[in-house]
Amino acid sequence: MSVRIDISGLRPTGPAPARAEPGARGRIAVVPSPLAELGMALHALSEPAHHPGLQSWVTGVTARLDPHLADRMCEADFLWRTTFSDLFLACAGVPGGALPGADLAEELELLDKLSDEQFVAAALEFTCAFPYGTPGPGPLTDERMRHRALELAAARGPRQVRFAEGLLAEPPRIRAWLREFLQDCDEAFFAEAWSRLRHQLAADTRLKTDLLRHKGLAEALAAVSPAVTVDLDAGLITVDKLGDTRTATADTGLLLIPTSLGRPHLMVLHRYGWQPVLHYPVGSPELAAPPTVEQLALRMTALSHPVRMRLCRHLARSAYTTGELAQVHGVTAPEISRHLGVLKKAGLLTTRRRGRYVLHQLDVTVVARLGSDFLEGILR
Incomplete structure (x- = not known):
């Protein structure tokens, strides 16, 4: 399961397609986006459980938020609660592709350039499937x-119905409403946050751009996330996510947009006709590399077997040999070896040799992280 981006159309062709000036057609650019970061801010305020590291910021903003603005925030929270709408990456929908604006005002001008058809389709993405x-x-x-849009909206409640009806009947009115709302959010809390975050995002942008120019695309993507890999010979970027889809850069290029508020979300915009975007959280050196979706599946499957669960009860307390475990559980040594092999393949065991004996022990650190790893994997 993964999202794949065909980059064979990027210029220049050859082993280092990313060594190009940012913003050129058919090239890769790393650029911060204030509109995308505002979208992530709204998402974090609506789903704080997704972002435990932002708890103090969310609490502070919520405490001083004007009640009228808070009510308006609920009117269209489907645009940012589930994840966040492609409307916050409006630059990708501009015909031919465009770079994000330098500030929110420029970004809103790009949002205005989307056709009504683009705006409506993006706005109804999560609610109407x-x-x-x-x-x-x-x-x-x-x-x-x-x-179908109205029928699906009805299943989500009267607020969604009103929004969908207004969007389908008068797209310009809803567009004006959203623009005004985003400007009010900027004045109420986002401008202050952006004044801090933009320095971190700019530094990350310089780092990734330098890697692109001097080390190549593989090095730059490795710095973006361990979940992103590239096969230059095949002209393919693969993003390890719970999903199975494919998009292509064609001649519009690829945007890499960092986010400070977005962890753990690693998102790929692959909407038909839009420029592909990799929206990634800026790195935190203290965080361990997340396991792949395949590793998560292996670990959860390995721990789900009742015999292996009983083995883990002992292995979590101390190190044991295969023979000792066979004697304790009344199972043959080959059968114990088979179960230990499954746990080891899943990365759940550590082993060490003591003379002619091999001792096995559960890696409790890995097991303790499994819940958060699973959550990060499905939110990635």
């Missing part, structure tokens, strides 16, 4: 899609 990675008619032109 419209096709994302393939072409097709939209609800503004297709009556069946319009009916």
Whole structure:
């Protein structure tokens, strides 16, 4: 399971397609986006459990938030509660692709450049489950899609129905509402946060750009996240996520946009007709590299077997040989070896030799992290 980005169309071709000036068509650019970071701020305020590291910031903003603005925040929270809408990466939808603006005002101008069809499709993505990675008619032109949008919105409550009805009937009015709301959020809390965050994001941007120019794409993507890999010969970037889809840069290029508020989310914009975007959390050296989706599946499967659960009860307390475990559990040594092999393959055991004996012990640190690793994996 992964999201794959075909980069074979990037220029220049060859072993280092990313060594190019940021912003050129068909090239890779690393650029911060104030609009994307505002989207992540709204997401964190709506789903603080996704971002335990932001608890104090969320508490502070919520405590001083104007009640009227807080109510407005609930009117369209489906644009940022589930994750956050592609509307916050509006630069990718501008025909031909564009770089994010230097400030929120420039970003909102890019948002204004999206067609009504683009705006409506992106706004209804999470609530109405419209096709994302393939072409097709939209609800503004297709009556069946319009009916489906309203039907799906009804299942989510009256607030969603009102928003969907307004969006389908008067897209310019909803666009104006969202623009004003984002400007009010900027004045209320985001401008202050951005004044701090932009320095960290700019530093990360310089680092990744330098890696692109001097070390190549593989080094730069390795610094973005261990979950991102590249096969230069195949012209393919692979992002380890719970999903299975593919997109291509064509001649529009690829944007790498860092986020400070977004951890643990590592998101790939792969909407049909939009420039692909890799929206990644800036690195934290103190955090261990997250396991892959395959590793998570192996570990959870390994621990789910009742015999291996009983083995773990002993192995968590002390180190044991295969023979000792066989005697304690009344199982043959080959059967114990098989179960230990499953646990070891999943990365849950440590082993050490004592003379001619091999001692096995549960890696309790890895097991203790499994819950947070699983949560990070499904939110990635």
